[in-house]
Amino acid sequence: DDSGAMTALGRASGVRVGGWGDAGRAMRGPPPPLPVLFVVLVAAPGTRAAGYETCPTVQPDMLNVHLLPHTHDDVGWVKTVDQYYYGGKHLVAVKNILDSVISALRAEPSRRFVYVEMAFFSRWWHQQTNATQQAVRELVRQGRLEFANGGWVMNDEAATHYGAIVDQMTLGLRFLQDTFGDDGRPRVAWHIDPFGHSREQASLFAQMGFDGIFLGRMDYQDRELRKKKREMELVWRASASLQPPTADLFTGLLSNAYDPPKHLCWDLVCDHDSSMVGDPFSPEDNADVLIDHFLDVATKQWQSYRTNHIVMTMGGDFHYENAHMWFSNLDKLIQLVNAEQQASGSPVHVLYSTPACYLWELNKANLTWSLKEDDFFPYADGPHQFWTGYFSSRPALKRYERVSYNFLQVCKQLEALAAPAANVGPYGSGDSALLEEAMAVLQHHDAITGTSRQLVADDYARRLAAGWGRCEVLLSNALARLSGSQEAFSICPELNISVCPLSQTSARFQVAIYNPLARKVDRMVRLPVSAGAFLVKDPSGHAVPSDVKGQKPSPELLFSASVPALGFSIYSVSRVSLRRSKTHIPQPISQKPGSAVLNIKNEHIRATFNLETGFLMQIEDLEQKLVLPMNQSFFWYKAGTVGQKISQSSGAYIFKPQQQKPLPVSDSAQIHLLKTPLVQEVHQNFSAWCAQVVRLYRGQRHLELEWTVGPIPVGDKWGKEVISRFDMPLDTKGYFYTDSNGREILKRRDRKKNYRPTWNLNQTEPVAGNYYPVNTRIYITDGKKQLTVLTDRSQGGSSLQDGSLELMVHRRLLLDDNRGVGEPLLEEGSGSWVRGRHLVLLDAVGTAAAGHRLLAEKEVLAPQVVLAPSGSALYHPGATRQLQFSGLRRELPPSVHLLTLARWGPQTLLLRLEHQFARGEDSGRNLSSPVTLNLQVRRQVRKERETERERERENPHPSLLGFPSPGTTPTPTVPPLDPASITLQPMEIRTFVASVQWEEFAWSHGGDPVQA
């Protein structure tokens, strides 16, 4: 029972309880006390659990066919989000779908419908009259309009980062909670279209309190075997760290993806299916034929499932614009099938239902389900048809999304730290909402995947850019408020191509660096400048070492900045006389056959290059005395084309190499060397469209490989899929490891094994069929040494033989792969030329996790660099300038990641904390142990009398239904929350809503503070 003191506090202070999940908790409000729920489920089986009261009556001794009327509305794909919503010539409009469905539901009380995408529904909702809204509330209360998922979009699972998944679910679920209260709470996750399924996604859904998930796509071989073995429904144990059943999720695999059975499709967009007539006097009557067909389909499908319930998904992509057409046919079908059953004793009963009501029947069956512990990657819908290309498609958009995740967290944190002065201030009005929404849209399974048309991808980028604009205003307001001075703050979004007008044209400027982590960071800052030498001073006025390197048009200034937890440091930069420093320029290295080697090194690492080839040939960790010879270079796969034996081409979704062996981009690279006190670099030029800088900063424990690829030439009429490959003499015994959505690690088998954990694979594509999503990292190990590569965006990756590791960095294709997008992935615009980084870590196995976990955290939430000219006004008369600030009194320990800090309401903050290590993963510093925190800390904003109470409480997050699987233990009871002692288990995420009072301070143009 959690209704202890903290609940009382929560209620007394009027806090709507938020929780993991989201919204999760927020949606639900205070949950029923657990013991009561337990009694209901155990003592009175058959009684409807909360949320399931409205389910339809079934026939216990018959086969019940649950018809699930639904529409699948992609949030952008071949058309943009707005084109889909408003429709147009020859184009379905989502707003018409919702209008039509609501009036069809109101016309006939037995009808039900499931809706998923809040990006569309919330927009439609705000355009309705009060009367319609009231009618919809009633439909939701009656369970006739059911929401599934409830996220802003149905997110992709291969290219998404878990932080962005949590954010997009929070946005949608919060809308439902605010609009419908508990009546609108989705019980079921509905991922019927994503192209493969990650284990982390299931773990997140389980922790959000979903009772089950339904999936539409899975490998064709897996599907056939599961049908035979009647294992289409199972319990997915989605975490190797969390105590079962915390991350257990009931999983249902739909029989026919998300489509209706053949000949039973009654939408405007269905081609040839004839309507149900059911008039014995009409020469057109087809009832007998269709009923026989329906009964046949139902009994066949039943053979693959275990209870006397099955589902049929009655809908498809953008169906129900004319809902009457669908529903009137379904009405007739139900009437005729059930009449037939009474007349002739057929054992089939058919009814309108919903995913949650079907799940409720499965739960009541009280069976023990088989257990799955791996994931559903890679996905193939037929021989040679592996959907593993989209792991890497549109790498520029994938990077823009990842950088935007970083910036959104900075924006939300500053909104929480400085609100309301962040929202309205000297620079105008700003907020995080627009970027939050754009980021949620980007998680859609045709957005971050790169599987939309070009014009839609451009629209996604436009949405992100608009969101950045509002956040930049917020960031300026917040920094002005917290630093006490009104600088003309600006960010330089094009630093990746060394463009930043302010630093390139000013002799004096300031650099504010904001750190979104709950620990101090040291970061090398690189800024393009005009030629010359510069003096850099830290916040206390001391000069710090700096270098200028490179030459016109873009010499770069380098200095190392130190930034406190959840705060900023402001450095000042001024140009000084040329004699005080020199500009370092990369020197060409002469390469002769048989000549020796070249090194770059710092205090931790030495990297050695083969002077004959110009390739990286060895990495050494100088402290741990680890040496790993290697060869790193770039290759490309010839994209498969239609013709000859196999009629599948590589496209936005599918990776289908023409030959299994990739071709080298070049046999050697021309190299230049640069050494300064702060950085050592080897510049490698592989070809006119492929280059790399291998870089070691002073003090850095990893090697940075900054690659630049594109525009990929296709003049030879071959599409190309470009990889960076590392080959090492490591005995990896057929295994490699990839992350799942940036969190837990999954063990994979390499190509020799052609292996799937739960079935005997008949492999048709030895390369594409062994590719897996890599969101943040991939590694291989021989049991002693581990080589880890961190990525700066999602990419496809594999280890195709022992000691080899490859990542697909870019792809350009001349043909469509025939999965609906109808466009080749040509990327002729700004996406054609891509720069990215691979961070390479060499470690002993026991300490490797500490290295890659903490480095990945620093990369995903990197410091935000903000520039300002010098010589500004005070924020208000009497303000004190602050060149350094921290929003935390104490840093969090290294195993704890601050996942979310955001403003939640006028007087509440949302705080999510996460244990970022897996069980048993770190043996060096014991970072895998449970950790206990004291959150009873008064946040201190320096020199501002900001009174603040903090109250935290958390909801437990039980799912309502338990599904037995072999070895399941009962759900542990949730102890009452004690903010002085918050314990996080390995890989656990906990969410808190804290009440706070921000100092009421309104910025006014006069510059005088207004105390309200």
Ligand SMILES: [Zn+2]
């Ligand atoms: Zn879709």
